[in-house]
Amino acid sequence: MKATLRLDKLLAHTGFGTRSEIKQLVKRGAVSVNGRTVKDSGQQVHPERDEIHVDGEPVVYREFVYLMLNKPQGVVSATEDTRDRTVLDLIDSRYAHFDLFPVGRLDKDTEGLLLLTNDGKLAHQLLSPRKHVPKTYYAEVEGAVDESDKAAFARGVTLDDGYVTMPAELVILHRGNPAQSELSRIELTIMEGKFHQVKRMFQSVGKRIVFLKRIAMGPLKLDPNLPAGKYRELTEKERLSLKEHGEYHKS
Template structure:
């Protein structure tokens, strides 16, 4: 339990026990292998109460240049952005964002929640903000609503395109849009715009299911989910 909570390696914890630093129910522990129920018993280390929890849920505003993985031999990963107090829980990204894509990424060690959010059968909506090179208009919105054919012949499920600002290629102005999709094909947003002759030049995920990217999180920053956010996610999990 103490290793899970980041109090050290097993050998370091054995040393703490030998030093008399660990107490269970107010009594000093002499056996580092003692089995405990953290929900029923009070455990302290150096007088500090251990607040046990099994899972962590983190909202990250992913920066560009960082990959959605737990480890990589060449590039920095999203886990590399986390403090040690979270790393020892061994969280992983729920789904992925491309290396050059910013925005909302959930990290957790709750495999059941992750599986349900990623299950193709659940059709969890994901909303992106994008800047697109080219004039995005109502014809594109209609095409996306029907589903467009990607470069490999796959026809996408209906998607909702909201045009925030129509670009002007002649003036060098990009279109600004929001797009909500309910599937997660490889490079899907970029490939959908390619299908209608446009190019995404900036992409940021702003929502996943009921979870909205916290506007106060700067790029590269993260925080734990609130109880309400977690409740909404788990409600979605049971849909």
């Protein structure tokens, strides 16, 4: 973060309006810095040292925001879309000025963990193909998932376009019985993020996913108490673990 920045930029970033609206706040004497009424909205201030108030309300500056969203089905992982609701449509307007974006994507019919932030550096560290950040999914699968599938995934499977995946860890929670239309339940951890990768991996072994949910990304695990469509800010511990993970996996 810069040592100082313009007051109007800081106030705009903390949700007090546009720069023209902030000029009006300053004009009517609503803004003070260290107890003194401000006359110039372009005044330089230090976000961490200066005490800034608007109409007596203390201003708390945050450069970055990190939200854990439990993405529901039917919502797309984008900042805007002309046909479907996006994940940003689920976020309260008080976060609008942070210009959040999803870190990676989940398919429209996939639910689960999605990180929203405005921290581009962290997003790059988590998404870079060279970093191999693990992502874990829970899935319900048509067919009896067995040890042969586990071994195939551990070696890497060939997708429909000829791409051979990196080794993946398959945990079989329950082996389904196709004769009774019983689904298998599994957890799969992959180290990359190709298009529809988990679904295509199961297709390569002759099985079909009917339900898919991401439950972890790196050290970040989906909060089991977070209903689909809801979100919360990361705890300090979660935020630091993500940053440390990104730093550790620097290429």
